[in-house]
Amino acid sequence: MKNLSTALTFLVALGVSSVEARDTIKIVGSSTVYPFATVVAEEFGRADNGFKAPIIESTGSGGGLKLFCAGKGPSTPDITNASRRIKMKEVKLCAKNGITDITEMKIGFDGIVVANAKSGPTVQLTRKDLYLALAKEVPIGIMDGVTGPNPYKTWNQVRAGLPNIPIVVYGPPPTSGTRDAFAEIALSGGCSEIAWIKALKKKDKKAWKKLCRTVREDGPYVEAGENDNLIIQKLTSNKDSFGVFGFSFLDQNKDKVKGAVIDGVAPTFDAIASGDYKVSRSLFFYVKNDHVGVIPGVQEYMEFFMKDDAVGEGGYLVDKGLIPLPASTRAKFQSDAKSLAKLVR
Amino acid sequence: MNKISLRNKKEKRFQLYGKTAVLVAISFLAILLFNIFSTGISAFKQTYVAVNLNIPLDVNKSEINPRAELNKSFLKMFPEIQSRTERRAALSLLSKGAKYEFEELLDKNEGKIIEGYHWFLASADLDMYIKGTVKRQGDTAGRIDENQMKFVDQLESKNLIELQSNKYLLSSADSREPEMAGIKGAIIGSLYSILIAFLVSFPIAVMAAVYLEKIASKNKFSDLIETNINNLAAVPSIVFGLLGLAIFLNFFELPRSAPLVGGLTLALMTLPTIVIAARAAIKSVPPSIEEAAIGMGASKVQTIFGFTLPLAMPGILTGTIIGIAQAIGETAPLLMIGMVAFVVDVPGGPMDASTALPVQIYLWADSPERAFTERTSAAIMVLLAFLILLNLTAIYLRKKLEKKW
Numbered sequence: 081m082k083n084l085s086t087a088l089t090f091l092v093a094l095g096v097s098s099v100e101a102r103d104t105i106k107i108v109g110s111s112t113v114y115p116f117a118t119v120v121a122e123e124f125g126r127a128d129n130g131f132k133a134p135i136i137e138s139t140g141s142g143g144g145l146k147l148f149c150a151g152k153g154p155s156t157p158d159i160t161n162a163s164r165r166i167k168m169k170e171v172k173l174c175a176k177n178g179i180t181d182i183t184e185m186k187i188g189f190d191g192i193v194v195a196n197a198k199s200g201p202t203v204q205l206t207r208k209d210l211y212l213a214l215a216k217e218v219p220i221g222i223m224d225g226v227t228g229p230n231p232y233k234t235w236n237q238v239r240a241g242l243p244n245i246p247i248v249v250y251g252p253p254p255t256s257g258t259r260d261a262f263a264e265i266a267l268s269g270g271c272s273e274i275a276w277i278k279a280l281k282k283k284d285k286k287a288w289k290k291l292c293r294t295v296r297e298d299g300p301y302v303e304a305g306e307n308d309n310l311i312i313q314k315l316t317s318n319k320d321s322f323g324v325f326g327f328s329f330l331d332q333n334k335d336k337v338k339g340a341v342i343d344g345v346a347p348t349f350d351a352i353a354s355g356d357y358k359v360s361r362s363l364f365f366y367v368k369n370d371h372v373g374v375i376p377g378v379q380e381y382m383e384f385f386m387k388d389d390a391v392g393e394g395g396y397l398v399d400k401g402l403i404p405l406p407a408s409t410r411a412k413f414q415s416d417a418k419s420l421a422k423l424v425r
Numbered sequence: 426m427n428k429i430s431l432r433n434k435k436e437k438r439f440q441l442y443g444k445t446a447v448l449v450a451i452s453f454l455a456i457l458l459f460n461i462f463s464t465g466i467s468a469f470k471q472t473y474v475a476v477n478l479n480i481p482l483d484v485n486k487s488e489i490n491p492r493a494e495l496n497k498s499f500l501k502m503f504p505e506i507q508s509r510t511e512r513r514a515a516l517s518l519l520s521k522g523a524k525y526e527f528e529e530l531l532d533k534n535e536g537k538i539i540e541g542y543h544w545f546l547a548s549a550d551l552d553m554y555i556k557g558t559v560k561r562q563g564d565t566a567g568r569i570d571e572n573q574m575k576f577v578d579q580l581e582s583k584n585l586i587e588l589q590s591n592k593y594l595l596s597s598a599d600s601r602e603p604e605m606a607g608i609k610g611a612i613i614g615s616l617y618s619i620l621i622a623f624l625v626s627f628p629i630a631v632m633a634a635v636y637l638e639k640i641a642s643k644n645k646f647s648d649l650i651e652t653n654i655n656n657l658a659a660v661p662s663i664v665f666g667l668l669g670l671a672i673f674l675n676f677f678e679l680p681r682s683a684p685l686v687g688g689l690t691l692a693l694m695t696l697p698t699i700v701i702a703a704r705a706a707i708k709s710v711p712p713s714i715e716e717a718a719i720g721m722g723a724s725k726v727q728t729i730f731g732f733t734l735p736l737a738m739p740g741i742l743t744g745t746i747i748g749i750a751q752a753i754g755e756t757a758p759l760l761m762i763g764m765v766a767f768v769v770d771v772p773g774g775p776m777d778a779s780t781a782l783p784v785q786i787y788l789w790a791d792s793p794e795r796a797f798t799e800r801t802s803a804a805i806m807v808l809l810a811f812l813i814l815l816n817l818t819a820i821y822l823r824k825k826l827e828k829k830w
Contacts, residue, residue: 115793309793332794
């Protein structure tokens with residue numbers, strides 16, 4: 081009994097001591113932004129500015145915004161990373177909990193690549209090919225408006241000229257932001273190249289979304305978990321398979337895998353930066369302005385992140401695979417960071 | 426006659442099945458260990474590049490910009506460099522950490538001339554080429570391109586690249602530069618968590634076991650408690666994470682990502698394991714000893730603390746160590762309370778944000794940088810060493826404390 085009561089007093093005592101404010105920035109959010117944000121955090125901690133390195137958790141974009149919008153005060157995160165823009169729904173949730181003053185920072189782009197083993201076939205894909213190969217329902221026959229379960233088993237059935245190998249694509253599970261972005265940009269992009277489906281978008285957006293963004297579940301698309309290193313291992317052991325992952329993983333594994341050309345453009349750094357390579361998305365982070373001045377270093381971190389030697393053309397994040405913003409956009413966000421520009425949506 | 430030979434054959438077959446089963450189990454273990462060791466062993470070595478320094482005595486060392494000075498000295502070794510691209514290519518062979526090593530060197534040699542070749546940390550890309558993790562294909566190797574390869578070849582021909590022991594791996598916390606990343610932060614975080622888990626769960630579990638076994642009367646209610654404890658031991662660990670989130674973070678408002686909360690959550694998880702082990706151990710103490718004690722006039726409390734518990738201790742400790750070993754390898758509950766995080770500083774106490782060993786393994790396995798692969802395996806080796814150590818302690822304690830009667 082004595083032990084139990086000591087343990088309880090211990091707990092209560094700690095509970096009291098933790099109410100005081102913290103001196104370390106807490107960051108949550110996207111697993112795609114995580115590898116970049118952590119580099120900045122480490123540099124920020126090592127820089128001679130008197131601030132500690134922020135603590136970063138990888139919770140996914142949605143999970144991060146949920147924690148971020150849960151309220152104000154030291155027990156909530158100061159910053160959340162996102163691999164997509166904040167949704168209207170989330171802005172409302174934030175406002176409901178008293179968070180109305182948020183600053184949005186766009187840090188750059190991330191390309192999504194379809195890659196296979198270096199010794200495998202070299203292919204030229206289109207977004208339409210990807211849609212036809214990976215969607216759950218595809219148009220069947222020549223009649224407009226007729227769809228059925230995806231019948232394609234090999235790539236040359238999708239389009240003559242592609243190799244005669246079975247469709248096997250390793251990709252992230254539905255919880256992943258990469259998967260959302262891939263379905264949104266690559267699949268629905270290809271889907272809308274079919275005239276009647278494009279017309280459907282205006283008529284019945286819901287049906288269009290369902291048709292264009294649902295990934296097939298009958299085998300050819302293999303959910304390989306959130307671990308992209310695992311996908312690369314699988315690609316090297318199965319030469320006829322493809323994988324879907326972020327550009328930074330392609331960049332790190334150039335000697336093992338190669339990215340497929342999509343719509344005539346190879347996934348290179350320059351092609352993604354210029355926007356010629358279509359399958360890419362923007363990366364963001366959001367700052368709770370009420371915490372600026374309360375938690376030490378929040379604004380300094382924000383400005384540190386947006387510096388040219390981090391997110392600029394020759395910056396250290398670029399070495400890690402981030403695709404930089406055009407200079408003018410970057411300048412806008414740099415001044416937003418200084419003035420703590422309020423997000424308006 | 427026939428029947429006997431049939432029975433003998435059956436016996437032989439049975440033995441063969443058993444042997445095959447053991448062999449299969451051992452070969453799986455061997456494959457796993459071989460895989461981990463063969464990839465992980467190289468992480469204990471680290472590539473260094475020699476830079477020719479020449480810093481005269483009359484320079485005020487605290488006024489030097491270490492990065493610029495180091496870069497200048499390094500570039501001087503390649504007088505043929507003209508373009509900015511070439512400069513960048515050459516400099517990218519040095520790690521970001523080289524700057525800090527140079528600062529250290531400056532501090533150490535305050536008031537002395539620094540000259541001659543000094544070793545500095547190489548970048549992870551170069552490290553992997555030197556270790557042979559990425560193979561050379563023509564003039565490139567992984568992320569090392571033609572531009573960089575010229576310099577690598579030059580350095581190699583002059584013997585200015587060397588593999589030394591990796592002092593970062595065990596002495597620093599996490600970093601996003603693989604060559605500077607270490608597991609010290611994770612090890613200390615794990616130790617704090619485990620210590621707290623032990624301090625909280627052990628006394629509570631032992632008291633609960635003693636009460637249930639020796640003091641409580643056997644009725645429907647105690648049966649209910651017993652069933653519940655047994656069920657609790659089979660609950661998936663993530664559920665304890667959710668419980669920890671609700672109680673320690675949301676109700677007690679303890680800080681997120683702290684080993685204290687991790688330890689308390691793991692304590693909840695190991696509690697049923699220890700209770701069950703302790704009850705079994707207490708039950709196996711011969712009743713004759715307790716009866717003798719009572720017969721000599723000892724009270725119930727005296728009997729329990731003087732005889733039952735000391736005799737049951739080897740069993741209780743074995744159970745506790747098994748529970749703690751299980752907790753050391755746990756990541757799922759730590760995910761819920763925010764210990765799966767990027768933490769650059771080694772925690773100074775149980776209230777500082779920290780990770781744990783299995784979490785570090787998970788985070789590294791998920792990193793895009795190739796060089797983290799070998800470090801992941803190295804971290805697994807350290808975790809395995811910890812587990813072996815714990816199990817050996819369990820065996821030792823059992824042998825040492827065991828009483829024969």
